[in-house]
Amino acid sequence: MDYFRDTILNWVLFVPLVGALVLLAIPGDRKNLIRWVANLFAFAGLLVALPLVAWYDKTEAGFQFTIAKDWIPSIGASYRVGIDGISFLLVMLTVVLGFIAILSSWSFIQKRVKEYYIMFLVLQVGMLGVFMALDFFLFYVFWEVMLVPMYFIIGIWGHERKLYAAIKFFLYTLLGSVLMLLGILGLYFFHSGLHAAGAACPAIDAAGHAIDTFSIPVYLELGKVLPVPWQVWIFWAFFISFAIKVPMVPFHTWLPDAHVEAPTAGSVILAGVLLKMGTYGLMRFSLPIFPDATRMYAPYLAVLSIIAIIYGALVCMMQKDMKRLIAYSSVSHLGFVTLGIFMLNHTALSGSLLQQVNHGISTGALFLIVGLLYERRHTREIAQFGGLATPMPIFATLYMIISLASMGMPLLNGFIGEVTILIGTFQVNKVWAGFAVVGIVLAAAYLLWLYQRVMWGEVTNPANKGLRDVNLREAVTLVPLVLWCFWIGVYPKPYFEVLDKPIALLVQRVEVAQPAMPVAVTLPETEEETPSEP
């Protein structure tokens, strides 16, 4: 058990990969076997992650369950994984949504079944790796690894304009990641250069020499010494990469296309997890490594977030396509998340991370809802529906609850996240909070209006008369998400407790005062002693 405990992150990370390898060995025409195996491995991935819930130490601010192995020693790259409260919640979100997404694909995916599931399991590895990696080199590898399967999932199993969407998604994200790579290299050389400049730096070996390293825990300490001009340049390199991923206005136009064209499970994962990689990046890297640049630009980025909230909500109003509407609602909801991040205080940051989880649950579920309708009617056009509450009463209830969760109804998850973000925002700027509240009102309007057009009234379209209500498998995908919505809404305390220490550390790092020059930092004693020896 101790062995398992020490290596648990490896298990969580690689069980899906093993699944992908096993699938490789199964002949492609045995579709049902492939489905069973893929679902079992996805479920196993969920099961091995569950002990984390019990073992996670809430009193610890730093990384836990860390595993470190040398990988490419000559450049200082290593295999290093670990989680803190921030990544812990996102890892749990990923394993749950990953399993649900794979389960939801059962009848939807009929062609190239084997390749599909392999792609999905590899995608799962990439996403988990991004949240767990404690080495920038490794992080970048996972960041790129996840891109490829998603590209194929959209491009092969997508809808009408899948190729356009896939290319757009790929190029947008790639542009961002190249900039981030430059940023990482900048940090890498800065860190090595610290040694040359004779200054103290976070990572030194026994002899007092700086180590060439990509270690994220080391880089997180760089915020204290990184000069402001460096911070500004590298901040923007990282920021554009993450802003594309979130996506923040005006980098958001890949999102509606990718969501609309992706198969249901792809949309669930895109909205539920992939977007969180951007916000995770902002919280994990941008804030602590570039504290001065962050504080300098935070007001502008907060305004950009508010624009996203209102802009996204207004664009929702005019959509004729259900999936596109929900995609744009993500832009609006993620606006709340980034707003929370750039408030740079404990309350807003906790709310922001909680809201990332909330958005993953409720928007993921909304995409499942659309997928369910698409499987029955092969259309996503709102005007094609109407009156579905009559033939599908259970579906109507589930859909109602999820809509309410998404619009921030009390007792459901979205409320807690939005309220904590807004209380945090209110401390910083009351006017911003006022504008953000408009987003909540608009969310009620567009989600209820959508619900009303799809579910209420008489069944006018004969094609909708005999629609089947949710079956057991579909219920298994939706009900856990609904229960999770209630859990966070009624008893969010455990989430706040998990986040408390890591967020406090993060806030402390952002608030650190920048010394004038890195050289001003006290020199390590060993450096002074060496000349006297010969």
Add this chain to the structure above:
Amino acid sequence: MPESFINVVWLVPFFPAASALLMLLVGRRLSRPVISWLCCGTVFLSFLVSVGVFFELLRLPATDRLREVSLFTWIPSLPLLSEAGTQSFQVEWAYLVDPLSAVMILVVSGVGFLIHVYSIGYMAHEGGYYRYFGYLNLFMFMMLTLVLANNLLLMFIGWEGVGLCSYLLIGFWFLKKSAADAGKKAFVVNRIGDAGFLLGIFLTATTFGTLSFVGVNSILAGGQFAAGSSAITAITILLFIGATGKSAQLPLYVWLPDAMEGPTPVSALIHAATMVTAGVYMVARTNALYRLAPFTLEVVAIVGAVTAIYAASMAMVQTDIKRVLAYSTISQLGYMFLACGVGAFAAGIFHLSTHAYFKALLFLGSGAVIHALAGEQDIRKMGGLWAKLPITGKTFLVAALAIAGIPPLAGFFSKDEILWRAFANGNWLVWGLGTVTALMTAFYMLRLVILTFFGGSRRSPEVEHHLHEAPRSMTVPLILLAGLSIVGGLVGIPAVLGGGNRFEHFLEPVFGHAAAAPSHALEFVLMVLSVVVGLLGILVAYVFYLKRPEIPAQLARRFSGLHQLVYNKYYVDEVYSKVFVEGPVLGKAMGDTFGRFDLKVIDGIGVDGSAWLTRFTSQLSIWWDTWIVDGAVNLVGWTVWILNWPARALQTGLVQRYALWMAAGVALLLFYYVQRYILGS
């Protein structure tokens, strides 16, 4: 058993929550009697616990009547530096038991129970029975949470929750478009108010560092915040915006008349007796804040008084029985705010409870009438029902007299208390508006009674044979509510009539001591005046609609402009529908523009532009490669090729050609030789 009921006060909301959950999960499979017993039973249990809580509270000394029952920490401690100097804040899921909440849970669960019972008969022939009772129970849970909450955020749960249930129940007959639209209108208008409430909560949190009522009160008692301080004025205004939405005050009242699309018991429970009074309750609950905000109190009083008279004027000309009652509700809610605005919170809550009895009774009575007439709601097609519906008629008349302020019925005491307080407070304008409203109220209520129950029948023949008195499950609640409407005011007999005003004294721990009355004689005069006013209204209605029914039509002709204005509800709905139709249209237009911006500018110029630029550059570099780079290489080759053609011409590798060239050379040499040496010399 010292405080056994108070300690389990959480059972009050959780009984109905349990049956609501059961209904929504498995209600479909249960039979109607099971559903009825279960859903009414749980609400009755809530009522019993509420009674227990009430009496336990009574046994405690008046100064000690305050208990907080915490279930768990809802939002754990988050750092937040407040103006009051606190460093962090957290939110408990906790219930507050004090005289105010005790009164509220009694009224809500008591009236709620009667309306549940009534619903059994009213909904007997409707589909979706389990859904109806599930929503109704859910509503009870939310409403009881609202009134028991010990902090603003938990109150907001109930607040939004009752709004949601109202939305679901207004849209209960969701196949009907008007019902679905009314539900949406209610929800969205309420959300506008809720945005104000939410901002008020945030401001409270950042000002006081706590959201609990007890916590805020103790900070205020510390005297750190002066009366009229801007933070407190802002908080109270924001909270009041929330209250105007929920309690249908100017300018956010427009959703309530439309909400009459819902089943009538729903109108009685949610849109008359309980939910719409939540705003009044909230203002009363936060009275410590309002007392420190004289400006806001002024606003509350004026809004209340103006709403009261404004809505009453519309009630005088409406012809739909439920809509008359809806406008009457808005008007009476205005009274309650008026009371709060002049600092008479206890009188406001007193009127809230008496209003709950007689207005619920009026709605349930109108439901019985509608039920008997197979869905007819137009009072011009009623008349002469007194003999046909004896119980309904008599109880309806009792309620009408109660709301008209005829002593000693319930409405008399509470309304009179409010008017007297307004006058004693020196707020004569508000008092005047309130008194005129009282006249109008008596008039339109009696008009309603006369047109419905007296005079000749104007019913259509097909309705006639369907006519029947309501079943027992409906008439028993009517009779009980009539009883309450008669005696409900006796708990608040003012001192001038020899009573002890026990209601107000009971609430003193919450609202503080009322100022001593300046003069009993004056109070008595005003009381007589308001009775006269009420009787006058009744008399006018009697003359207009029974004695000389031609008068209203003549008046309408004489003052046709005014009549049209009021009859058409001041065209506010038209203006609002412009705002609410064109507002969304504007929103949609903006959304449209933004969507197109995404498509044309960001995607068109940004994404496609950069794609075009990339392709263009790649073509350019292909051209460069082909023509310049490769061109230079080719040029060299070509030059060499051009320059070397003579050599190439020679070096063909053909032996015969070499032989030919050799022969030609030899021939040339021969020719030269012959020329030079043989012929030349």
